[in-house]
Amino acid sequence: xxxxxxxxxTIFSSLVLALPLVAQEQEKDSVAGSPNLIEEIVADTLAMxxxxxxxxxxxxxxxxxxxxxxxxxxxxxxxxxxxLKDLPEAAKYDSLWMKELxxxxxxxxxxxxxxxxxxxxxxxxxxxxxxxxxARLERLNQKTPFNIAYNPSLxxxxxxxxxxxxxxxxxxxxxxxxxxxxxEQELDNYDIxxxxxxxxxxxxxxxPRARSQVGATGLWQFMYPTGKQYKLNVSSYVDERRDPLKSxxxxxxxxxxxxxxxxDWDLALAAYNSGPGNVNKxxxxxxxxxxxxxxxxxxxxxxAGYVPAFLATMYLFEYAEEHGLxxxxxxxxxxxxxxxxxxGLITFDQVSELTGVSKEELKVLNPSYKLYVIPFIDGKNNxxxxxxxxxxxxxxxxxxxxxxVKKEIESKEGPLPQLVKQSxxxxxxxxxxxxxxxxxxxxxxxxxxxxxxxxxxxxxxxLRIGQRLTIFPRKTPxxxxxxxxxxxxxxxxxxxxxxxxxxxxxxxxxxxxxxPGISVENLRQWNGISGKNLKPGTKLKxxxxxx
Numbered sequence: 001x002x003x004x005x006x007x008x009x010t011i012f013s014s015l016v017l018a019l020p021l022v023a024q025e026q027e028k029d030s031v032a033g034s035p036n037l038i039e040e041i042v043a044d045t046l047a048m049x050x051x052x053x054x055x056x057x058x059x060x061x062x063x064x065x066x067x068x069x070x071x072x073x074x075x076x077x078x079x080x081x082x083x084l085k086d087l088p089e090a091a092k093y094d095s096l097w098m099k100e101l102x103x104x105x106x107x108x109x110x111x112x113x114x115x116x117x118x119x120x121x122x123x124x125x126x127x128x129x130x131x132x133x134x135a136r137l138e139r140l141n142q143k144t145p146f147n148i149a150y151n152p153s154l155x156x157x158x159x160x161x162x163x164x165x166x167x168x169x170x171x172x173x174x175x176x177x178x179x180x181x182x183x184e185q186e187l188d189n190y191d192i193x194x195x196x197x198x199x200x201x202x203x204x205x206x207x208p209r210a211r212s213q214v215g216a217t218g219l220w221q222f223m224y225p226t227g228k229q230y231k232l233n234v235s236s237y238v239d240e241r242r243d244p245l246k247s248x249x250x251x252x253x254x255x256x257x258x259x260x261x262x263x264d265w266d267l268a269l270a271a272y273n274s275g276p277g278n279v280n281k282x283x284x285x286x287x288x289x290x291x292x293x294x295x296x297x298x299x300x301x302x303x304a305g306y307v308p309a310f311l312a313t314m315y316l317f318e319y320a321e322e323h324g325l326x327x328x329x330x331x332x333x334x335x336x337x338x339x340x341x342x343x344g345l346i347t348f349d350q351v352s353e354l355t356g357v358s359k360e361e362l363k364v365l366n367p368s369y370k371l372y373v374i375p376f377i378d379g380k381n382n383x384x385x386x387x388x389x390x391x392x393x394x395x396x397x398x399x400x401x402x403x404x405v406k407k408e409i410e411s412k413e414g415p416l417p418q419l420v421k422q423s424x425x426x427x428x429x430x431x432x433x434x435x436x437x438x439x440x441x442x443x444x445x446x447x448x449x450x451x452x453x454x455x456x457x458x459x460x461x462x463l464r465i466g467q468r469l470t471i472f473p474r475k476t477p478x479x480x481x482x483x484x485x486x487x488x489x490x491x492x493x494x495x496x497x498x499x500x501x502x503x504x505x506x507x508x509x510x511x512x513x514x515x516p517g518i519s520v521e522n523l524r525q526w527n528g529i530s531g532k533n534l535k536p537g538t539k540l541k542x543x544x545x546x547x
Contacts, residue, residue, distance in 0.1 A: 126159045128323075133158065136319055144195050147266050148311060151293065157305075157312045162323060168205070169316050173327025175206045176317075179219070182334045183248055190252040193265060198313045199251075199272070202306065208242045208367040211457030215468060217241040220251035230254060236472055237375045238382070243368035244334070266292035266307055274303040337365055338391045339383040344402045345409065346384070348372040354401055355390045362386075370455065432467040439528035446474035498542040502534045515542055 134150045141148035161169060183197040203221040204210035211217045215224060218241035222232060230250035232240040240246045258268035261276065270292060271279045282298035289295050296304050316325060348369070352359045363372065365385040374382050386394060394401065430441065438449045438461050452458065455470045493499060500511055508520045508529070523529065526541045
């Protein structure tokens, strides 16, 4: 019996030591306990644990009793075979939850517009009596450090949200279950009121990929310089302003600094949105008042609606049950995920292939990776976040996974690291000019419209004059301009294509009137037109056909 046990342990230890296992400390990697959460590589605990034959024996017994459902990897060819077992019920929950997150992805634009266009004078029919609202606001004021006092403007904003944005609020109640535990822990770490979590709803509608018209990005809407100030890295690979954990830490640091300056959370909120400079000017113009409601009319329009929207959101979340607002119960909060530091460049497609986690879910869990590639850079740790059920399988097979990925990358004609490194060196910031549209800019720099939208978080084709775009050009601007001029002169259409030659005085509307069944929007779409000016002599396609 003793000889059999020794023989078993010898075989088991040789098998285990042959695998590059790296134990992950889940609490360190998944819980937002420190700004340096992803700055310390977790040690290989296997080497520490194998101190004696008794421990080895215990590990053998433990491993035999745990049903870890590991990945099965076949390493005898470049085509790595992956077999991942999953619980059908858990898979159903994942599917339903991902569907909910995707549905909420576009709500940030709706929230941006709502804050900008708040009408403080318009009233809405609701069943909320003014006296009841006053009493509830007073109770909120007693338990929070914000200056919550009734006024007609705030009442109208609350009723507007109840009447016009009820669906938005209910969807936020659902999504908040995913992010709020993370926010609350970091807010507590920095001694910031926990109610500040509602700020992320007003800022981004809880969309980590949200991007405002002026370029503020992420759950907490950091501008590029402020993000850099709080050590949020932005490169061709990564935008850490989109990282839920790192951006939350940065937001807490920024808010704590603003409170140190003003000693008032309402003014800290206003300064977070518009910058301390605008708040200071509003204080001067008001004659020295330091109460938000006294300086509100001197603030930028968006900021003037910002604090009321925040207070209205806080009220509706705190009194959701009284108003019949109900979110869906989620089956996996943020902390049902975990992270592992990558030890080599790996793409979302490869992670999905190897773990069975869909690429769509990887995008939700890892929103900071712009190109859906997780880079490996000496001296810097980049983390991959996965559902906890997939972490063990990934770690258990790390060596085989990275061998497969390395072979796959080396088999490509243009190795991915070199391509991305080159694009990073060529990265430019382009300022939108009059007459620009995405198709024109894409052609100028030899890229696709879809790439421009992906790099800049754009969900529509609309551009503003003066807007800054990040571009990784495939050709130099000079060559692009020459190419554009050449193509303009020699532009031709397939035989039989119906066209219209623009004459002096023509407009899209007058042209559309000449051809029944063709609208102004058709002409814009078929010819890549964003403005109104038409150059005489230009030929316009009158069909949805390739040129």
